[in-house]
Amino acid sequence: MKISARNRFSGRVVRVEREGVLVKVWVAVEKVDEVTTLITCEAAKELELKEGDNVEAVFKATEVIIVKGGG
Amino acid sequence: MRVKPKVKVWLEADGESVIGKGGAELLKAILDEGSLKAASEKLGVSYKYAWNYLRIIEDKLKTKVVTSTRGGSGRGKTVLTETGKRLLLKYARFSRFLNSVLENPEMWEACGLSIPDKNTVPGRVKLVKVEGPVALVKIEVGKPIEIVAAISSDSAEELDLKLGDKVTVIIKATEVMINKEEPT
Structure with a gap:
């Protein structure tokens, strides 16, 4: 399957936690730290x-916010 | 350690603090209890302390915030004057409003300060390509990993984004999809 999203990070699921109707997933991405979704x-x-799964964290370029000053 | 922003609210008159949290609590206790003695007991402070506190408020405002009457059986009553009630109401309103702002994640988001369930990644601008209303920005967040952001050209201009700029990238957690490869 081809995906148009510009941002795709391969990582490993390190934690899965249910929060009501949503599930919070922590994906450890090499050199980027963790991405939560x-x-x-x-x-x-x-x-x-589940923990240990190899996955891809995917998000569109239009969903990225830039804050100047870094840190 | 998670840190949180907090605000302290106080009202000033002519640049001098009139009431803050403590003063507002005292006025509220007087309003509820109808007596300075009961109010000070409720707050766990001495009668003298509460009395002095009120005098300081009144000195600064140059008007009374409470009126006291002596009860026949020695039980004095203290009630708020109109000024006292207005002062308390004003404090309560400001305090409630500011605290609700602090607790409101959308407010922080609007300021670009913080987003709950966010992913923040520091990086360096590698490319800014403005084409019409949209600017494409590439940010290196760890060699050779890049994040691509499509922001409005206005935003890019406002941020004065240039090559090499240090920036923080925020990706809302609700906007991240998970792609799990089928086992092969």
Whole structure:
């Protein structure tokens, strides 16, 4: 499957935590630290997400916010 | 360690503090209890301390915030004057508003200061390409990893984004999708 999203980071699921109807997933991405994502429980179930899974964190360029000054 | 911003609210008159949290608590206790003695007991301070506190407020405002009457059986009553009530109300309103702002993540987001469930990554601008209303920005967040951001040209101009600039990239957690490869 081809995806248009400009940002794709391969990583490993290090933590999965249910928060109401959402599931918070921590993906460890090499050289970037961790990327967290909130997905629906349904999605997590469908993907059978669990710790140790190799996944890709994907997001569109239009969803990126830039703050100048860094830190 | 997680740190959180807090605000302290106080009201000033002619550049001098009139009431802050402590003063507002005292006025509220007087309003609830109807007596300075009961109010000071409720707050766990001495009657003298509470009395002095009120005098300081009144000195600064140059007007009374409470009126006291002596009860026949020696039980004095203290109630807030209109000024006292207004002062308390004003403090409560400001305090409530400012605290609600602090607790409101959307407010922080609007200021670009903080976003809950966010991913912040420091990086360096590698490319700024402005084309019409949209600017494409590439940020290196760790060799050779780059994040691509499409922001409005206005934003890019406002931030004065240039090659090599140190920036922080924020990606809202709700905007990140997970792609899990099928086992092969």
